[in-house]
Amino acid sequence: MPRPIFDCIVIGTGGFGSAALYHLARRGLKVLGLEQFTPAHQLGSSHGETRIIRQAYFEHPNYVPLLLRGYELFEELEQTSGKKLFEQCGLFLSGPPDGETIQGANLARKLHQIPLETVDASEYADRFPGYKMPEDHSVVFEPVAGFLRVEETVRAHLDEAQEAGATLKFESAVRSWQPEQNQFLVTTDQEEFIARKLLITAGAWASDLLQGINVPLQVRRKVLCWHPVQSASYNLAGGAGCFFFEMPYGLFYGFPSLDGQTLKLAEHTGGNDISHPETLVREELEGDGTSVSNFVTNCLPELSPQSVRQAVCMYTMTPDHHFLIDEHPDHPGLYFGAGFSGHGFKFTSVIGEVFADLISSGKTNLSIDFLSAKRFA
Ligand SMILES: Cc1cc2nc3c(=O)[nH]c(=O)nc-3n(C[C@H](O)[C@H](O)[C@H](O)COP(=O)(O)OP(=O)(O)OC[C@H]3O[C@@H](n4cnc5c(N)ncnc54)[C@H](O)[C@@H]3O)c2cc1C
Structure with missing residues (x-):
């Protein structure tokens, strides 16, 4: 045949x-x-439940037109599949005013008219309870951002x-x-x-x-961490959103708590380079999650600094x-x-x-x- x-x-x-x-x-x-x-x-x-989606793309403004079309297509996919895939819970970025995150997001806002609010420090406690922004940080909030169920x-x-x-x-x-x-x-x-x-x-x-x-192409081992919440501040159901912090010791991001029990967060920087996916250690290694625990202690005081669950994933990096x-x-x-x-x-x-x-x-x-x-x- x-x-x-x-x-x-x-x-x-x-x-x-x-x-x-x-x-x-x-x-x-x-x-x-x-x-x-x-x-x-x-x-x-x-894998790992969720992925952040946003439009004020600080990595490079050329990505923004792609994202605008991507939003339409995810909506279409929700309609054809009848599944809720995107949660528009918003995202705040916290970083030094002259850092890559805040500068890049503001550039994307300017070039592509992305809705992005600059948040005054006096509003942090009301708008983002459960988070402690470093004193020298600026904060911007993107209401159309959120996460996809991966x-x-x-x-x-x-x-x-x-x-x-x-x-x-x-x-x-x-x-x-x-x-x-x-x-x-x-x-x-x-x-x-x-x-x-x-x-x-x-x-x-x-x-x-x-x-x-x-x-x-460099493959990198990355760890996702779930930490127990110790208050209702981080609950999606209560209106909490995603977050991204540019800290002197790395970039950290996370999601609202989906179940009211734990919250997923991770370090975007860091991670160990590996020679091939076959050599990936999927079990927890000593030192996994240490930088995330340190970040939690500094910036998310109502979250336990000790993770109760971890997952391993891979980034594939270009130069x-x-x-x-x-x-x-x-x-x-x-x-x-x-x-x-x-x-x-x-x-x-x-x-x-x-x-x-x-x-x-x-x-x-x-x-x-x-x-x-x-x-x-
Ligand atoms: C921890 C973590 C957090 C992330 N957070 C975000 C985020 O918040 N927002 C965001 O936008 N992105 C995020 N990313 C990045 C994003 O998830 C990836 O860029 C994206 O999922 C990569 O998709 P892919 O199709 O390239 O790889 P994959 O989804 O891994 O697909 C590749 C597929 O190819 C298959 N395959 C490989 N070789 C063969 C073969 N020889 N024969 C048959 N099948 C083969 C594999 O089994 C696999 O299923 C994150 C990534 C990680 C790891």
Whole structure:
């Protein structure tokens, strides 16, 4: 029997692969998603309950138009899936007035008219009970920010992709791919597949599958911590939101308490670099969470400084901490998204759409040139 030819095979169905499959399948393309683990698993970079989403993007204002479209697409996904994925609880940023966080957020506000309130120190206690801002900090509040339920979002993209006709194969690790007569032959342990286009969204495993792009990708072990709350100040149900602090000893962020019992927070900086995801230690190591405990003692006085639960996740860093989204220089028709550097999840919906644009027509109206791998040439 002749093998079916797919329009596109997506390798890796985590945050970005699931979103790309959703958009490709809804455009009527014949797509196959291959995933080495199970749907919305806990072994890559898209797990741990929640991910912050915001628009006053201090990392670079060029991301803002992508985020504005991303917000629309998450809303669309909520409607198609009937699931509540986004919680618009707001986010405050606390940092030195001349630091990268406050300066960057204010620049994004100015260039893109993002709603961002400057909060006076006299209002902190009323507006943000349970937090102690350092005296030399400025605080801004972004009301349209909030968080996404990360596993539910991946699952919704996958379910809706399947509903639209995508074929999904789990526990199917891709061992190799090769170009074959203007197509791509993809091999797993069990089967071979053919497609006209290929998309690699393999997260921390990207370097295994992406030769020839000449950009080093560094995998980093990151720890998420859940700490018991000792007052109702942090409860989502009571109106608490997300937070981000630029401290002299690192960047720390967290979420409101979803269950009224614990609150999840983490250090965005720090973490140990590892040679490959296979070498990742998923168990708790001595020293895990120490910097977070120290931060809790300084800034969240109504939270226990001792965590009761931890989870390990991976960042995949590019040299400049900006994403890599491009077509492979040596293989036309092979696209990739990699190196999301610990801040990618909020872009999954829009970058999924960008991939669908590129794969179906070779171009996109969204500005992604600043994310091209060619910037490292
Ligand atoms: C602790 C932590 C906190 C974060 N916080 C935020 C936040 O608040 N806001 C935000 O926007 N972002 C955040 N991020 C970043 C964001 O979560 C990631 O950028 C994003 O989830 C990465 O998605 P991905 O698709 O690249 O990787 P993944 O979701 O890991 O997907 C890659 C998939 O490829 C599969 N795969 C790999 N190799 C193969 C193969 N050979 N064959 C088949 N399948 C394969 C993997 O199994 C995996 O499922 C955070 C990340 C971490 C780790």
